[in-house]
Amino acid sequence: MTEKKKLVILTGPTAVGKTKLSIELAKRIGGEIISADSMQVYKYMDIGSAKIMPQEMDGVVHHLIDVLNPTEDFDVYRFLQMAKVKMQEIYERGHIPVIVGGTGFYIQAVLYDIDFTQSQEDSDLRIQLEELAKTQGAHVLHEMLREVDPQAAEEIHENNVKRVIRAIEYFRQTGEKISEHNKEQRAKESPYNFCYFVLNDDRAKLYERIDQRVDLMLEAGLVEEVKQLQAMGCRRESTAMQGLGYKEIIDYLQGEIDLERAIYLIKRDTRHFAKRQITWFKREKEVVWVPRQQLGPEDEKLLAYMLSELKKRKISEEEK
Secondary structure, three states: OOOOEEEEEEEOOOOOOHHHHHHHHHHHHOEEEEEOOOOOOEOOOOOOOOOOOHHHOOOOOEEOOOOEOOOOOOOHHHHHHHHHHHHHHHHHOOOEEEEEOOOHHHHHHHHOOOOOOOOOOOHHHHHHHHHHHHHHOHHHHHHHHHHHOHHHHHHOOOOOHHHHHHHHHHHHHHOOOHHHHHHHHHOOOOOEEEEEEEEEOOHHHHHHHHHHHHHHHHHHOHHHHHHHHHHOOOOOOOHHHHOOOHHHHHHHHOOOOOHHHHHHHHHHHHHHHHHHHHHHHHHOOOEEEEEHHHHOOOHHHHHHHHHHHHHHOOOOHHHO
């Protein structure tokens, strides 16, 4: 029997402090980082995505950051294909892939090598559903999904029109609920010897950090960044502009809301997003929680805890 390849995951809600900790972890285990972030993949989107800058990487190789233009589409399917290519390259160099980011759906796709694409695309149906979303609103489309697949409707936010359309499309083509298909895929055994860390903190502290981060983004020039993206051809409906912070600033620039309202919405919706992320990770199998509120705020203590867990699974370099 072939030995499973090693894989380390470090995730957690937005603003919990994953970036710095991930660099120290990767350095200690001979790892290279693959970003599981739906916004940091885009060039020119530095401030609103809280993107790590090259000078902060401390010699650790990072992948899937700054690789797409913001006018391009990016989703779980494209992420999975790109991540698998990078993982193979990392293994060939004798290193360990460390997947870092807060997009739980992307992480799950890699961890269980999930097949989301059994159905063929139906462009006519897709165009029809996209038109329905534009003319009648995302809510109407989401209710259509609720009628055929209530579980998928619970799991997919109505604003995620692309995933809602895919779920309806899948049902229409196969007669099977995509929630059932995904449940079967999630029940698969992972092909990796993995450790799935979820960094978390006291909710009040987390929310405070989120508010501070948003204020810093505005000070750093988030409005100017969005203006530049608009000048490059990004529109409100572009995939890249669906990220928190971007769509609200576009609404401000288009005169739909004032700046104070935009800032309020970014903070509120980012807090809601963090809460949804934690709920998602609580549902996942075989996760190792790394609680700052219990272990202490110092990264060194968190790192020691994580390294001890990696030793148990014979993933740590020190086991060689």
